[in-house]
Amino acid sequence: MSFKDLKLSRPILRAVAEAGYDNPTLVQEKTIPHILDKKDVIVSAQTGTGKTAAFALPILQLLLNKQDAPKKGKTIKALVVSPTRELSIQIEENFKKYCKYTNLRTGIVYGGVSFEPQKDMLRKGIDILIATPGRLLDLHKQDAVYLDFVETFVLDEADLMLDMGFIDDISKIEHLCPEGKQQLLFSATMPYKVVELAKTVLKEPVKIEVAPTSSTVKTVEQLLFYVPKPKKIELCLHILRNTVKGNVIIFRRTKYGVDKLEKALSRNGYKVDSIHGDKTQNLRQEALQKFKNGDVNILIATDVAARGIDIKNVDAVINFDLPNISETYVHRIGRTGRAGKKGVAYSFCSADEKDYVLSIQKLINKHLDIVEEHPYPLDPKAKPEVHKKKGSKYKKGRKSEASKKKKKRWY
Ligand code: AMP
Numbered sequence: 001m002s003f004k005d006l007k008l009s010r011p012i013l014r015a016v017a018e019a020g021y022d023n024p025t026l027v028q029e030k031t032i033p034h035i036l037d038k039k040d041v042i043v044s045a046q047t048g049t050g051k052t053a054a055f056a057l058p059i060l061q062l063l064l065n066k067q068d069a070p071k072k073g074k075t076i077k078a079l080v081v082s083p084t085r086e087l088s089i090q091i092e093e094n095f096k097k098y099c100k101y102t103n104l105r106t107g108i109v110y111g112g113v114s115f116e117p118q119k120d121m122l123r124k125g126i127d128i129l130i131a132t133p134g135r136l137l138d139l140h141k142q143d144a145v146y147l148d149f150v151e152t153f154v155l156d157e158a159d160l161m162l163d164m165g166f167i168d169d170i171s172k173i174e175h176l177c178p179e180g181k182q183q184l185l186f187s188a189t190m191p192y193k194v195v196e197l198a199k200t201v202l203k204e205p206v207k208i209e210v211a212p213t214s215s216t217v218k219t220v221e222q223l224l225f226y227v228p229k230p231k232k233i234e235l236c237l238h239i240l241r242n243t244v245k246g247n248v249i250i251f252r253r254t255k256y257g258v259d260k261l262e263k264a265l266s267r268n269g270y271k272v273d274s275i276h277g278d279k280t281q282n283l284r285q286e287a288l289q290k291f292k293n294g295d296v297n298i299l300i301a302t303d304v305a306a307r308g309i310d311i312k313n314v315d316a317v318i319n320f321d322l323p324n325i326s327e328t329y330v331h332r333i334g335r336t337g338r339a340g341k342k343g344v345a346y347s348f349c350s351a352d353e354k355d356y357v358l359s360i361q362k363l364i365n366k367h368l369d370i371v372e373e374h375p376y377p378l379d380p381k382a383k384p385e386v387h388k389k390k391g392s393k394y395k396k397g398r399k400s401e402a403s404k405k406k407k408k409r410w411y
Contacts, residue, residue, distance in 0.1 A: 003023070008061050016057070027045045027210040030210065031055070031058075032054060035152075039182070039206050040205040043187070043209075044190045046334060051186055056091070060095070060102065074124075075125070075146065077151050078154070079147060081155055081170065082161075083157050083164050083307075085111070085132060085281050087307070088108055105125070105128070107128070108129070110132040119142075129145070150177040151178075151181055152183075153181050157187065158197060159189045167193075167197070220336055220337035220342075220343045220344065223346050224349060224370045225374055226349050226370070227374075228382065229352070233261065235374065236265075236318060236320060236348070237264075238375060240265075245315060246316070248315065249300075249316075249332075249336075250300045250317075250320050251317065252320050252321050253302065257320070258275075259274070265298060271298065274299065274301065275287050275300075275301045288309065314343065315343060317336045318346045322356040322357065329360045329364075333345040349378075
């Protein structure tokens with residue numbers, strides 16, 4: 001199938017050709033005709049499948065179809081809600097690329113930066129808005145954004161959105177848009193709660209599934225190292241010194257772990273940067289840019305910060321901590337081995353993470369290749385470390401309301 005067969009008009013086809021896309025990807029082939037037909041869709045597809053264009057191209061087409069309607073000044077006709085700032089930026093970059101030869105205008109709003117430029121942009125008028133939920137609602141409270149003319153509402157990365165606790169925000173936003181709108185839900189995985197959300201939000205949606213999440217990329221070699229927890233940094237340095245070449249993403253579960261590892265690698269002379277939820281938007285963008293430009297070749301990340309980010313040419317992924325959710329493993333290693341290139345995933349497992357290996361293997365329906373020959377083997381009889389509870393000298397529940405509110409995110 002070619003893009004022409006998808007009934008996209010010339011300005012879009014020109015931009016798509018310029019982007020270097022020869023043919024639609026599977027998710028585009030399956031999804032675009034239904035969106036053009038004004039159907040609701042629920043699509044299970046991961047980043048890397050071309051899912052952004054799968055909703056961006058038909059949305060642009062639908063808007064172009066209506067261009068001869070009187071131009072009253074621009075109103076938001078398509079709204080895309082996405083869980084993180086990085087993802088929103090990426091989505092807007094995609095839209096901008098594809099609407100280059102049209103007079104459609106896009107805008108983006110996300111938290112962590114000042115309101116004024118965003119309000120300014122909204123005042124000037126746009127056709128397509130990409131937003132993170134919190135900032136969108138804040139702007140609505142301040143009467144700076146009107147969603148009364150939204151015709152298409154996209155929820156991207158719905159599973160992550162629910163994991164991050166955005167369910168109420170999504171429902172509020174959905175109600176701020178008109179009732180008869182078309183709704184598109186994209187999610188990397190389809191856990192029960194996403195299916196339930198779809199039931200409440202979508203109208204007889206067309207279901208589209210591209211590559212179930214349990215199928216790990218075939219071109220990725222998956223190696224497993226059993227290692228005592230305190231030796232993980234040494235093992236990581238050993239692998240970086242002797243085995244891994246090129247661009248590496250290292251995943252850790254917590255931002256504290258990310259910072260600690262970044263310091264250790266920097267001390268050892270590696271060019272490294274990191275992203276996690278406590279870093280400012282600018283610092284996170286800067287780190288990503290440095291990694292993309294090749295100024296640093298190691299990026300350390302938490303899952304939430306890295307989720308969905310389109311980084312090409314990753315040669316290896318190191319799972320410094322194993323994820324407690326098996327699907328996350330699939331997302332992580334999907335960063336490498338893209339577009340038919342070979343990639344390697346190194347997973348470090350300490351005594352307390354053995355159960356995670358079992359559930360990962362069950363999900364992907366295959367055994368990871370255990371590497372026995374390395375300098376820091378784990379004694380097979382080693383028991384999970386038990387952290388002795390020191391016991392607080394304060395009574396439970398002593399925390400003030402203010403301090404509870406200040407509770408930082410762990411990702
Ligand atoms: P996504 O899954 O939307 O994050 O897209 C992953 C990458 O695939 C992005 O870098 C897109 O620019 C690229 N892409 C999207 N559609 C196509 C296509 N039809 N052919 C080649 N590359 C594509």
